[in-house]
Amino acid sequence: MEVGAFYLPSLGRKADIEAGMAGKRTDLYQQMLAELTEQLQFMDDFGYYGCGTTEHHFHIEGEEVSTNPVMLNVYFGSRTKNLKFGQLGNVLPCANPINRAEDIAMMSQMLEGRAFAGFARGYQPRWVNTLGQNVGLGDPGVGEEYEELKRSLFEEHFEIIMKAWTNDTFSFQGKHWQIPPREDIQWPAAEVSHKYGQGVRKDGTIEEIGIAPGLYNNKMLDLFMPFATSERSIAWGMERGIVPVTIMTHPEVIKSHFRAGQEAAAAAGRNLKWGEGMALTREIIVADTDEEAERLAREAGAFIWCNFFVPFGFNAAIAGPGEGPWDPPATFEALSESGLVIYGSPSTVNRKIEKLLADLPVDYLWMFIYNHMPHKALMRSIELLTNEVWPNFTDKIKPAGDKKAASAG
Secondary structure, three states, X not given: OEEEEEEOOOOOOHHHHHHOOHHHOHHHHHHHHHHHHHHHHHHHOOOOOEEEEOOOOOOOOXXXXXXOHHHHHHHHHOOOOOOEEEEOOEEOOOOOHHHHHHHHHHHHHHOOOOEEEEEEOOOOHHHHXXXXXXXXXXXXXXXXXXXXXXXXXXXXXXXXXXHHHHOOOEOEEOOOOEEOOOOOOEOOOHHHHHHHOOOEOOOOEEOOEOOOOOOHHHOOOEEEEEOOOOHHHHHHHHHOOOEEEEOXXXXXXXXXXXXXHHHHHHHOOOOOOOOOOOEEEEEEEEOOOHHHHHHHHHOOHHHHHHHHHHHHOHHHHHOOOOOOXXXXXXXXXXXXXXXXXXEEOHHHHHHHHHHHHHHOOOOEEEEEEOOOOOHHHHHHHXXXXXXXXXXXXXXXXXXXXXXXXXXXX
């Protein structure tokens, strides 16, 4: 099992966010860059898979300032040696798929292959509808028609990105995109392309286009799809070799997702074991005592989850069969009881994770890290996880030994 770190990331502490407009403060953005760098540099030496960041825009409130995850990936990747970096995920419906394919390919080159890619449909209308207005996402903006348009754009954009990454040159004719847009585009440098390139017809018109550079050593990236919450989405991803990342918590709901993924993979000719090709995400906080871990956990993910995620229906993650997203209460206790938040001393967390993975083995576990919690406490949590928890569940993580995450921050 691979273990990765999934950051949003946020700016400042809880009090800074509560004071308002934290997302506009340079001091808090610089603090975030410095603290995440230290956290990732500690993980870098001990076998962690990588770091994922999401894509969100306009977060002047400060809780999800990850405007361009590819740029963040390059920044942190340039300060580490072993971790992979990528997006969990890039929101495709309102993106230009060719530009996004180019950006991620450049990142893979700059990090010499330490890269992965994740793709999502997007759920925040403040920015998805604004940035996607030219492809129809501003109107209707809500409802079944809107969701189907997002799905259609997502799937077409994904196909274009895959074509760009797996072919020297390509063309594409779809519902939303025609590449090239017509057959009679004249290319003044046709003679040069005939000599040194391809994709240009004898009459000098464009037949195909290709991105440059391609992926590092032309090696396909690991692909992820967060957060998969329906069997339909999971089946679509597994058919294409994408790892669905589920945030769901009820065992029966997750098992139905595992079965859907296993069946879809089999239909695509991939016979997978139970949980193979799947990923889970959980917030995990470890401290020296259960009491200290609970104190930290109450002020960590629950603050952002209950204030910023629940209004978008994210409590579907902790709902049971037959429940809707508005049925579970928006409380720390509900998150804890569902198992979305796992906290405690090393021995307590070991017991909880052993129970989780006994029924739900996965290839990847992403630690949902809310970096507004105190930096020193977060560094200590990572240290305890590295030394006393993860080596019990995967041979990928090597204990840090005498190396201490002794930040004074």
